[in-house]
Amino acid sequence: MRVIVVNSGSSSIKYEAFELEGLSAAAKGLLERIGTQDSRLKHRWLSPSGGWEEIVETRPVADHREGLSFILEVSSRARSGSAPPEIFAVGHRVVHGGEKFREPAIIDDAALGTIEELIPLAPLHNPANVAGIKVMRELLPHVPQVAIFDTAFHQTMPPRAFHYALPYDFYQSYGVRRYGFHGSSHCYVAKEAARHLGVRQEHLNLITLHLGNGASATAIEKGKSVDTSMGMTPLEGLVMGTRCGDLDPAVHFYVQKRTGRPFQEIEGILNKESGLKGICGVNDMREIESRADGGNARAELAVDMFCYRVRKYIGAYFAVLGSVDAVIFTGGIGENSAVVRARSCEGLSALGIALDEQRNKVIAGGIAEIQAEEGRVKILVIPTDEEREIAQQTVDTIERVKGRDR
């Protein structure tokens, strides 16, 4: 029996299949460039000998329906004749659950309708999630499907943290408030931290830093998110690959007036042409670090701004939590960039946050502790696994519903 996790983006579908027993990965892949003549599927699976095998295929794929059919076809071919494993459930990553979903939901017509109603809050993300759900329900009609929301983990934020200081009617009539994202990642690394430290989550205060192309920080008090840096959309907060993060809202009006560019274009610039890319022309941190090492001043400024913003949020969330047991780095940058980790923790020794230079440099994979001997706060590097978290929550949700029905 397997659990399949589907993450449908606007032009891509990422997926992973886990064995129900122990949730070990059995197959995974990525279909890119949906809607073009040369959509590319890279599918990897664990062979009976225990090694990973891979196929890459390119063909025209018009939409998510063709995409998911293509994935199922290649997956069954990759098993080369062996009987197809039974599918226990499908877990779908859904970006925005608004205030409607505080936890994962079994997908029925009503839940799907509600996810569709939330499209105005996440016009760039939810339509693709909905398309993926609809197709999988058609292709696998007898398999239970569960929606796991990026926002749900942050629904525990108190009103003082989730409200914007705007006319209250904006919230009541249009749902304008902070929701937060990357929930599966923050939740996964917090659980992993508790497991690693041998302390129940209810006894821990954590600051989790998911630093990838998208980046966010979360303050977690006794297992519950009490503040997070992304807002109504993923644009708020940290400096990201191509997103600006925190910004004076008056900048929009000023730029619009000065340049005559329509707001839609400015929205595109803030999402796709800003952040690290806006400052130094590229958004890949590896490339930026190497340019900065070579003396490129803009690349150096981009790294400096990125780390300074992370540091400000660590300080802010320390104040939010009052005491902190561990700061956790995750995501492509958080897991791999010793420079970013070091510069983000610089000058925080008064808070008990001090990094050991040597431990920070040599990380052998898995969970690592990188605080200095004198540091009161643990500093952990924890590889995130959003797909596994979604698979786990999918299984838990189905077990819970079955338990209720018994």
Ligand code: ADP
């Ligand atoms: P996404 O948000 O798209 O899932 P990832 O979490 O994969 O992104 O993170 C991608 C980022 O991680 C890129 O900026 C990439 O340059 C950065 N990254 C990956 N490996 C390293 C490394 N060794 N050093 C610095 N940055 C790295």
